[in-house]
Amino acid sequence: METDTVLVRYGEIGVKSSKVRQRMEEILRRNVERSIEKRGVNATVEREWSRIVAEGEADDADETAEAAAETFGVSSASPCAVVDGTPETVAESVAELARQEYDRGSFAVDARRAGDADAHPFTSVDIEREAGAAVVEAVGAPVDLDNPDMVFGVEVRGETAYVYADEYDGFGGLPYGTQADVVALVSGGIDSPVAAWRAMRRGCPATVVYVDAGEYGGPAHVARAYETAETLARYVPDELRLWHIDGEEAVERLVDEVGDTRMLSYRRFMLRAAERVAEETDAVGVVTGEAVGQKSSQTSRNLRATDAAVSVPVHRPLLTFDKHEVVKEARRIGTYESAKVDTGCHAVAPSHPETSASLEEVRDAEPDDLLELAEEAAEEATVEVFDGA
Numbered sequence: 001m002e003t004d005t006v007l008v009r010y011g012e013i014g015v016k017s018s019k020v021r022q023r024m025e026e027i028l029r030r031n032v033e034r035s036i037e038k039r040g041v042n043a044t045v046e047r048e049w050s051r052i053v054a055e056g057e058a059d060d061a062d063e064t065a066e067a068a069a070e071t072f073g074v075s076s077a078s079p080c081a082v083v084d085g086t087p088e089t090v091a092e093s094v095a096e097l098a099r100q101e102y103d104r105g106s107f108a109v110d111a112r113r114a115g116d117a118d119a120h121p122f123t124s125v126d127i128e129r130e131a132g133a134a135v136v137e138a139v140g141a142p143v144d145l146d147n148p149d150m151v152f153g154v155e156v157r158g159e160t161a162y163v164y165a166d167e168y169d170g171f172g173g174l175p176y177g178t179q180a181d182v183v184a185l186v187s188g189g190i191d192s193p194v195a196a197w198r199a200m201r202r203g204c205p206a207t208v209v210y211v212d213a214g215e216y217g218g219p220a221h222v223a224r225a226y227e228t229a230e231t232l233a234r235y236v237p238d239e240l241r242l243w244h245i246d247g248e249e250a251v252e253r254l255v256d257e258v259g260d261t262r263m264l265s266y267r268r269f270m271l272r273a274a275e276r277v278a279e280e281t282d283a284v285g286v287v288t289g290e291a292v293g294q295k296s297s298q299t300s301r302n303l304r305a306t307d308a309a310v311s312v313p314v315h316r317p318l319l320t321f322d323k324h325e326v327v328k329e330a331r332r333i334g335t336y337e338s339a340k341v342d343t344g345c346h347a348v349a350p351s352h353p354e355t356s357a358s359l360e361e362v363r364d365a366e367p368d369d370l371l372e373l374a375e376e377a378a379e380e381a382t383v384e385v386f387d388g389a
């Protein structure tokens with residue numbers, strides 16, 4: 001049986017008001033289409049009731065489902081056979097799918113009927129029973145409704161039924177582009193790419209800002225940031241832009257002129273530069289990878305002192321994460337490998353970092369023109385474009 005259609009499911013959009021939902025569904029449809037195209041696969045992608053349906057070649061269905069599942073806003077995707085929505089045809093089709101796909105263990109049939117309940121003279125339980133019996137007859141597998149090794153799914157809508165054996169888990173979230181833009185401060189380390197990804201997953205298009213410490217950072221540090229941007233770009237429907245900002249002069253002055261609060265001042269420099277980029281790109285927030293207490297510069301008190309450098313909201317998706325939770329997610333999204341390279345950039349770290357700085361202390365110790373310098377550096381940034389290919 002040909003599974004040449006991919007059924008794409010989404011979660012949270014479904015609870016929005018109908019106007020918002022329609023707008024978000026259309027954005028999601030387009031994003032799914034782009035994400036399939038990006039993998040060089042051909043399929044037509046359409047909205048149908050509360051699903052998105054992609055039709056292409058059966059050979060590409062797994063790749064299409066994977067691409068759809070990796071599109072923000074999608075909860076899951078399944079390569080399906082499309083058959084008549086009568087219990088008899090569904091039961092035959094599920095049995096045929098079982099002959100193709102079943103190898104061992106128990107199974108269950110999970111059926112759903114969408115739309116007008118009166119439109120069908122049968123219930124989803126009727127479908128499950130009839131299809132279940134057909135599978136038992138076809139392959140002799142035992143039924144286990146509580147903990148099946150394999151699930152055959154059926155979704156009936158009107159006269160049509162979608163029958164499937166595989167379900168690719170999606171990332172969830174909201175479609176990219178359904179929220180206003182943000183700017184994400186990304187170092188290429190473990191935390192910041194995950195933070196950027198999390199904001200993107202909630203629908204915020206992101207412009208990446210990387211601050212280059214020049215000779216204090218080195219080429220390996222820049223290369224790592226670019227590699228991260230390339231990985232993040234895989235998740236966006238279009239391209240991802242990285243603003244490469246020169247922070248060498250700032251670092252030099254902080255190292256020469258400032259003591260234990262210099263890391264906090266460097267964060268303030270970064271935030272102010274990012275705020276300037278936000279103004280240029282119509283972004284409404286700055287995202288960082290900070291987690292409360294992870295480093296001395298990230299104690300809850302110090303975060304207050306760094307935040308005061310800007311008036312734009314600073315979003316910290318990882319604020320309450322433990323490091324091992326961030327590592328796990330970095331592995332999953334593919335940014336861990338490049339992040340774990342130690343680039344040896346530690347120049348700004350003071351030997352006795354301040355953990356409880358007041359804003360006054362930080363301001364008094366830093367060069368008066370530090371934040372102005374940040375704005376100038378942002379204005380002179382070079383912009384790199386990544387397409388995730």
Ligand code: ATP
Binds near residue numbers: 186
């Ligand atoms: P990361 O947190 O980026 O994975 P890290 O732990 O070495 O790396 P931190 O000292 O935790 O860096 O930096 C705190 C936050 O400041 C980062 O999460 C990131 O948002 C931002 N940041 C740090 N360095 C840079 C940089 N060179 N360019 C852009 N943003 C940076």
Ligand code: MG
Binds near residue numbers: 189191192289290294
């Ligand atoms: Mg960190």
